[in-house]
Amino acid sequence: xxxxxxxxxxxxxxxxxxxxxxxxxxxxxxxxxxxxxxxxxxxxxxxxxxxxxxxxxxxxxxxxxxxxxxxxxxxxxxxxxxxxxxxxxxxxxxxxxxxxxxxxxxxxxxxxxxxxxxxxxxxxxxxxxxxxxxxxxxxxxxxxxxxxxxxxxxxxxxxxxxxxxxxxxxxxxxxxxxxxxxxxxxxxxxxxxxxxxxxxxxxxxxxxxxxxxxxxxxxxxxxxxxxxxxxxxxxxxxxxxxxxxxxxxxxxxxxxxxxxxxxxxxxxxxxxxxxxxxxxxxxxxxxxx
Numbered sequence: 344x345x346x347x348x349x350x351x352x353x354x355x356x357x358x359x360x361x362x363x364x365x366x367x368x369x370x371x372x373x374x375x376x377x378x379x380x381x382x383x384x385x386x387x388x389x390x391x392x393x394x395x396x397x398x399x400x401x402x403x404x405x406x407x408x409x410x411x412x413x414x415x416x417x418x419x420x421x422x423x424x425x426x427x428x429x430x431x432x433x434x435x436x437x438x439x440x441x442x443x444x445x446x447x448x449x450x451x452x453x454x455x456x457x458x459x460x461x462x463x464x465x466x467x468x469x470x471x472x473x474x475x476x477x478x479x480x481x482x483x484x485x486x487x488x489x490x491x492x493x494x495x496x497x498x499x500x501x502x503x504x505x506x507x508x509x510x511x512x513x514x515x516x517x518x519x520x521x522x523x524x525x526x527x528x529x530x531x532x533x534x535x536x537x538x539x540x541x542x543x544x545x546x547x548x549x550x551x552x553x554x555x556x557x558x559x560x561x562x563x564x565x566x567x568x569x570x571x572x573x574x575x576x577x578x579x580x581x582x583x584x585x586x587x588x589x590x591x592x593x594x595x596x597x598x599x600x601x602x603x604x605x606x607x608x609x610x611x612x613x614x615x616x617x618x619x620x621x622x623x624x625x626x627x628x629x630x631x632x
Contacts, residue, residue: 356410369396375447380546406543448473583611
């Protein structure tokens with residue numbers, strides 16, 4: 344299968360991209376990873392979709408194989424939207440399906456809302472475990488975290504308050520939440536492990552905060568729920584039954600995006616594309632076709 348890799352200029356540095364496949368009959372699929380700052384590696388299962396169309400990944404600035412500038416002022420939503428616009432232009436993607444996982448879907452929605460008038464129209468928008476409100480996200484994750492033991496919650500709370508989130512005790516405490524609501528596979532896929540290893544934690548800490556369920560960064564008040572009716576692109580919402588972006592959150596988004604489709608994948612969580620790849624790929628291919 345054809346592979347094309349290289350670097351592209353974006354505001355603040357260069358980003359690395361990887362394009363898989365060369366099927367000229369299918370509209371390309373551009374994939375946006377989560378985090379912010381988490382790398383494309385955990386999205387590698389999506390390469391299976393390249394039998395019908397080119398599938399393109401890139402590591403957003405600050406993580407993976409892309410440049411890692413030390414300027415914290417770069418880590419804001421507007422710059423990432425401009426980065427996406429420049430990646431699309433550099434790769435001549437006049438037509439494309441746009442896929443976003445978690446933060447990647449947040450970025451995709453912000454791009455559609457703020458920049459779509461200046462860009463060629465998208466064929467479709469696919470949002471996987473992507474919230475429209477970080478306020479709602481935190482509320483839902485607080486409820487999910489309440490299912491953990493009091494001791495686990497105490498360790499998490501005390502370590503976050505003290506700023507000791509790199510401590511092994513803290514990492515052990517949050518692992519149970521991750522195994523329930525982020526990825527339920529055992530062992531975890533190698534791409535997910537590599538994403539943790541090569542993540543851009545300056546980006547993550549600046550925009551998100553210490554953990555999936557404690558958001559203290561610049562995204563803390565990010566909320567576009569009321570703007571969702573402005574999205575006119577054909578949209579698919581997909582998530583796992585145990586996703587930290589809860590089915591209830593996705594259902595609310597589905598009600599607000601006119602004509603959108605919603606699919607909840609059973610026995611899966613935030614990485615439903617890795618946990619149930621056959622069902623996920625069938626859903627995605629049917630939607631794009």
